[in-house]
Amino acid sequence: MSKSIMKKVPITVFTGHLGSGKTTLIQKLLALYPDKKVLVIENEFGEIGIDGEILSQNDNALVELNSGCVCCNIQSDLELILEKFIADKSDFDHIIIEATGVANPAKIARQFLSPHYLSGFFELNSIICLLDALHFDKHRSMPEFELQLLTSDTYYISKAEDLSKEERGSFCEKNGVNEERVIDDQDLKIWFEKKSFENLSDNISLKGGHHHYQKLAFEFEGEFDPFTLENYLNVLFMQYMGSIFRSKGVLYFRKAPHPVVFQGVFDSLSFDESQKLKEKTKRNRIIFIGKDLNEEKIEASLKNCLAEEEK
């Protein structure tokens, strides 16, 4: 039996609401450990995996679970991956699970806590919850976020570069977050190597589910005209003010050499040209998560933003 199987493999779970910064923090962490064999299990709420593409720029192994939410219907898929891990005597040093932004992490964690049989092979070392400083109040109004806060033993405040130490302190105080549990970039290594999860709450609920928000996923060929698309996105986000929680995509623009990653968290939109994605198919992929969205209209309007010769 290989050494890594005799030794329990540490698992770290990333939770936090849609767009709070889980994938970004995982990328940061992987960059700190270029020589560690880390398996990333990536679960996305949308049918089309965008984060998997972003993370596959690193050389780490990656498994994508895109057909549902890991805390509910595809829990058994996660078990299958881990059973295969055991059967193959895989020699990974560490496993990272990125849960969907709506998952109840308690349902994932329980598989690694005794008496579950997987707890003989894997050891949960931490559940970290991303607290999005820009959208915290909106996330707080989503019931599933409360479960994520309760279950986690560590917090990371994202999008807080502009906050002073004092401002971070008052953010925690105002929002009832235990500041001693908050880590920042300097603490990442010590935290990642910590040994065991601290179950802090007796109130952890395995029952708490989440709302089944509407998910739109579009995939089509063509190159966008940047100005037409930007104008349309502005109109779309005005029209659906507060009803689109998350949007993201990999988009091709006319005359651009590489695809561009589109990111939207509520109405904060950005195009990230720094990600150098490995091109697979030259197809635009874009997802929207929200409520009361008119799928046909949005798809037709998006296709209308393709450059003239593409329509």
Ligand SMILES: Nc1nc2c(ncn2[C@@H]2O[C@H](COP(=O)(O)OP(=O)(O)OP(=O)(O)O)[C@@H](O)[C@H]2O)c(=O)[nH]1
């Ligand atoms: N300025 C700033 N932007 C951030 C930070 N973390 C994440 N972002 C941005 O927020 C957006 C969403 O980040 P992701 O890391 O994809 O968030 P996520 O939680 O993985 O999103 P989902 O998996 O869709 O739930 C992207 O545009 C990121 O660049 C941060 O600490 N600071």
Ligand SMILES: [Mg+2]
């Ligand atoms: Mg993500």
